[in-house]
Amino acid sequence: DQQVKQNSPSLSVQEGRISILNCDYTNSMFDYFLWYKKYPAEGPTFLISISSIKDKNEDGRFTVFLNKSAKHLSLHIVPSQPGDSAVYFCAASERNRDDKIIFGKGTRLHILP
Amino acid sequence: NAGVTQTPKFRILKIGQSMTLQCTQDMNHNYMYWYRQDPGMGLKLIYYSVGAGITDKGEVPNGYNVSRSTTEDFPLRLELAAPSQTSVYFCASSSWTAGYTDTQYFGPGTRLTVL
Numbered sequence: 090d091q092q093v094k095q096n097s098p099s100l101s102v103q104e105g106r107i108s109i110l111n112c113d114y115t116n117s118m119f120d121y122f123l124w125y126k127k128y129p130a131e132g133p134t135f136l137i138s139i140s141s142i143k144d145k146n147e148d149g150r151f152t153v154f155l156n157k158s159a160k161h162l163s164l165h166i167v168p169s170q171p172g173d174s175a176v177y178f179c180a181a182s183e184r185n186r187d188d189k190i191i192f193g194k195g196t197r198l199h200i201l202p
Numbered sequence: 203n204a205g206v207t208q209t210p211k212f213r214i215l216k217i218g219q220s221m222t223l224q225c226t227q228d229m230n231h232n233y234m235y236w237y238r239q240d241p242g243m244g245l246k247l248i249y250y251s252v253g254a255g256i257t258d259k260g261e262v263p264n265g266y267n268v269s270r271s272t273t274e275d276f277p278l279r280l281e282l283a284a285p286s287q288t289s290v291y292f293c294a295s296s297s298w299t300a301g302y303t304d305t306q307y308f309g310p311g312t313r314l315t316v317l
Binding site for chain 2: 123182195
């Protein structure tokens with residue numbers, strides 16, 4: 090049973106527009122959420138995270154929103170740039186239990202010129 | 203800093219062969235992890251280690267073994283390779299700060315095919 094779900098396998102967005110990547114989770118005990126970015130033939134790299142005590146975290150062009158009641162988080166990229174084309178993994182953990190990270194299947198983002 | 207390095211980058215094995223995937227980190231991280239990523243899937247944790255001499259199973263440990271004799275190295279051993287072990291393998295490391303593990307840093311991966 091998938092505890093972290095990314096229901097959109099791919100997403101295409103025009104350069105300069107906003108990219109919104111969505112993620113749902115089922116385990117209400119998750120208290121820490123992360124987004125990783127992955128280019129082909131490379132390992133994932135950490136992008137941004139959010140603790141369950143917050144509902145928003147911003148880092149430059151990247152903002153993560155957390156809606157605990159809906160068990161939903163989203164990553165907003167504004168404005169989208171060609172270098173943002175990559176696979177984005179949503180991930181979650183129970184930091185107060187064992188810190189193991191559970192990953193979603195990923196969403197491939199294509200930024201169109 | 204080289205970060206997390208993995209060797210080899212690619213490998214083709216025959217069914218029943220064995221091999222060791224190497225992973226080394228130079229960040230003095232105490233936590234290290236092995237993941238596998240199958241096509242169209244997320245990363246699944248195989249084994250992890252919280253320090254030299256201590257290892258534990260993750261979500262999908264069957265068919266694999268690990269050891270952690272030093273802080274830097276965390277090799278993954280495949281015994282009796284099977285086609286189901288065809289995957290991309292990622293090693294990662296993280297430090298431990300204020301009661302929690304910090305961000306995980308990943309290596310570039312090893313693409314393994316078992317025929």
